[in-house]
Amino acid sequence: MKQFKKIIFLAVASAFFLTSCTSDDDAIVPSSEPLGTYENGYFVLNEGGSSSVTNSIIFVSEDGGRTNDVFRIENPDAEELGIYIQNIFFDDSRAFIVAGSGSVTVVDRYTFEYIATISTDLESPRYGVVVNGKAYVTNNGDFGTVTDDFLTVIDLTDYSTSTIVIGNYLDRISALGDKVITTNNAYGTEHSVSVVDTNALTVTDIDLGEGNTSNSIEVVGNGVYVLTGSGKFMEIDLVTNTIASTLDIPASITGTKNLDIDNNTVYFTADTSVYSFNLGDTTVSEIPVLTYTSTSDFGVMYGFAVKNDVIYIGDGADFSSNGTFYEYSTSGTLLSSNVAGLGPNGFYFN
Template identity: 50%
Template sequence: MKKLNKFFLMLFASSLFLASCSSDDSSPNVSLGQYDNGMFVVNEGNSTVTTSSITFISNSGAVEQDVFRNVNPGAAGLGTYLQPMFFDNTRAFIISGSANKITVVNRYTFEFIATISTNLENPRYGAVANGKAYVTNAGDWMTGADDFLTVINLSDYSTSKATIGVWSEKIIEENNKLYIANGYAYGDATSITVFNPVTNNVETTIQLGFNPNSFEEENGILYVLGSEKLAKINLATNAVVGTPITISAGAKNLNIEDNKIYYTVDTAVYAMAINATVAPSTPLLTYQSQSQDGRMYGFAVNDGKIYIADGGDFASDSKAYIYSTTGSLLRTITVGVGPNGFYFN
């Protein structure tokens, strides 16, 4: 009997030990690298290679300029006229439009991994799907007929091409399909291309009746913004839902955050409920800019804050502004030359 009691006592003690271990499963967050908590600002630069750079702003507010060069002093430069970067789980892909190359780095440490320079001609935007990266290319700029996708095998960075044959700009992945905005500022196409990365072919083209410049998916609906229109596409049917909403001329930079649609017109930011049927007439905020071509050059809404990048004179360091979603200026940050976007890590 004593042996039996001793056995149960040992069993009870063991259960306490196991319970104490399992209750502490939420161990402290382990850092993935120096840049795993914050955002990157892509500074496209100009025709001088040394003017392109990446700025990092940590969640604590610290600012580091020219991150790539700091981490990789011996690596080749990023190239000029940087386009938006994109991510997979562990890597960041930095596109240089004029150098026709993509620099691959670890997204958390920013250590150089590879350079991709084949099957690229004026690369624009990228996304990841089906274990590969897909980058839109503007071709010779004069016609959309030669626009194509660069398909990148992420295991060895080999490339191939897929024909699109219409002006191809911004690209996003949703439910393992790729959606490509046709037109924007460089052509007169008025549609969205749906590309299937499994078959490596265009699946369908959705006609809009206006020139798209930005889009975002939310709950199975693709919201597409043009200069004077906002349309909704049901991704289950690839059909435009209802009649597009009339928006002020010059509208761009569509973002969706917390069931609100944000967009910009000149130096103003507008916000509207995601289910609104009429566009707002009064802006949420405006900011002052002396830039001829760089007003609202970069824009994002994330985690309760609005981020604006001003292109400045495209020759010297410029500014990024952080606002609350009620329109209050929280911070002004000096970044690099021609900041064109924010990317959250």
């Protein structure tokens, strides 16, 4: 009888233990529900021509599947994105699509469902970044003057806007902590970057030296790096607002642009070639990682990115017909060649 009671007790205790463990496991196992159709993969932004119906956004999934024109597929009744779409930037849940004609369209980052359109305090907007619940968008303003270029500040709780006048030809933008940094690109005549303290709302210009026009910027860890068309790779110190270091790219490599940094390897382009070196190197090899063939007069390396050891190139062709986007390995092997839309100018990873 005692043995029987012992068996009953062990059975009940085991059942309780298993139930408790199952309950605990259920509580801590994260949901595997996908966030949306466009969760894993990248977007190809095709800027289009002088009509808003000519732009498009392609999505390429991790398994290589492709969806054309995702904004119109998901939002058949929404207004068009605008003319000359320039850039996509993100916060945790939203994507912001910048159109040069003067708007920012907000969609769900993973479903691409339309949320809102922002069209106030924007004039020839270019690129954006999110810092502490606000979006900062560079604007060229009036192309005839350098004094009116500004940042649009968008409060992401209600999409209200305000502006910060910078007074340089603004283009690219990145952020580190509470500061945003802009490249100032007056078609080869500007030679500074601007640093905006988003708390104090102060603007500090850092002079890069005569002839050093910054055209691209990257933030890696606590490092801020800019590339100039004159072949200078510079690290910016945001504590002292000075140039911390400069690496000279060989004079034989001209027209340097499209800075990107992936896994501590620095990549940039010149004409139809991609070059690389490691962060911390003191010299740059003249031998390219790859060179591709293009017949485009103005669309060579029109879009460029490097992510997880894959190089992405967008070629604009003649801008009246579809361009091409390529995937290469970082050793220079062509992985894929794909038909793009009109003017593929960027790659954005989700």
